[in-house]
Amino acid sequence: MVRKSLTNFTTQKNVIVTAIGRKILRGAYDQTLHDSFKPSKIYIAHIEDIISSIESKLRKIEISYYTYFDSEYDASIIVNNTILNNKVIETEFDYATNVLKNRIDINDPSLYKELIDSNFQSFILTTASLLEVLVKLSETLLKKIVIYDGKRLPYQSIPLGVFILNWDKLVDLGYRKNDEFYGCFSGHRAFIDKYLEQINLLRNRFMHGYSINLEINAVHNEYMVINHNQANFPLIAGGGIIPELVLNNFANAVLINTKSLITDILDLFVKKLSRGGTKVPM
Numbered sequence: 001m002v003r004k005s006l007t008n009f010t011t012q013k014n015v016i017v018t019a020i021g022r023k024i025l026r027g028a029y030d031q032t033l034h035d036s037f038k039p040s041k042i043y044i045a046h047i048e049d050i051i052s053s054i055e056s057k058l059r060k061i062e063i064s065y066y067t068y069f070d071s072e073y074d075a076s077i078i079v080n081n082t083i084l085n086n087k088v089i090e091t092e093f094d095y096a097t098n099v100l101k102n103r104i105d106i107n108d109p110s111l112y113k114e115l116i117d118s119n120f121q122s123f124i125l126t127t128a129s130l131l132e133v134l135v136k137l138s139e140t141l142l143k144k145i146v147i148y149d150g151k152r153l154p155y156q157s158i159p160l161g162v163f164i165l166n167w168d169k170l171v172d173l174g175y176r177k178n179d180e181f182y183g184c185f186s187g188h189r190a191f192i193d194k195y196l197e198q199i200n201l202l203r204n205r206f207m208h209g210y211s212i213n214l215e216i217n218a219v220h221n222e223y224m225v226i227n228h229n230q231a232n233f234p235l236i237a238g239g240g241i242i243p244e245l246v247l248n249n250f251a252n253a254v255l256i257n258t259k260s261l262i263t264d265i266l267d268l269f270v271k272k273l274s275r276g277g278t279k280v281p282m
Contacts (some may be wrong), residue, residue: 064084191261
């Protein structure tokens with residue numbers, strides 16, 4: 001039986017939305033810095049929806065992880081293509097006053113594998129989308145990091161990798177300070193640099209291809225993430241297993257680090273916006 005509390009950013013969201021409303025009333029918000037990017041300009045009024053989207057997507061990957069890739073995960077069913085008794089997964093998730101209960105009863109190993117495969121795809125696609133919405137939040141509350149030439153339409157969504165690369169260059173050139181926000185993202189660079197490209201690679205393969213991007217390693221009795229970036233996940237001599245690419249290990253690292261990154265960024269926005277002298281965009 002799985003019992004977990006899901007992410008709830010209600011407090012941070014309320015503080016951020018309320019603080020922005022006060023700054024607009026006091027003239028501490030400059031809409032012209034967003035209007036310059038027509039026709040894809042940013043609307044400060046969308047902040048609540050943006051944070052709600054982040055919450056919803058994070059809860060979705062939490063539910064997927066805890067249901068399929070955490071304590072209830074059983075690689076042996078997939079590796080051996082055998083299920084002795086029905087595989088039963090019972091879950092109970094709560095956030096705020098909401099409770100979500102579910103029971104899954106699986107009697108066939110191929111069906112279990114199919115559930116794992118499809119939920120891994122959903123897990124990756126949702127994570128990739130979540131990280132782009134996090135960029136949207138940052139691009140709304142901070143002065144623009146990604147600048148356009150005025151001729152081409154701005155991207156509707158900006159990959160986190162592009163966002164970080166532009167920010168690195170602006171700091172290197174002295175156009176932006178190495179401030180608390182840049183420092184916050186920098187504090188998560190070990191995860192971003194190692195996993196982001198792999199998440200996007202898998203996302204693109206799922207969107208444009210047919211591979212499940214998973215493979216049985218019969219030697220080590222594990223189900224593995226494949227089609228990986230060998231620069232970030234180098235091969236081990238002698239056919240050794242790459243532990244970070246064992247399916248449940250990979251999903252665990254993605255969930256924990258994604259949640260940590262988002263929590264730190266939201267908490268920092270709460271801290272900065274609570275200061276009376278802070279202007280928006282920052």
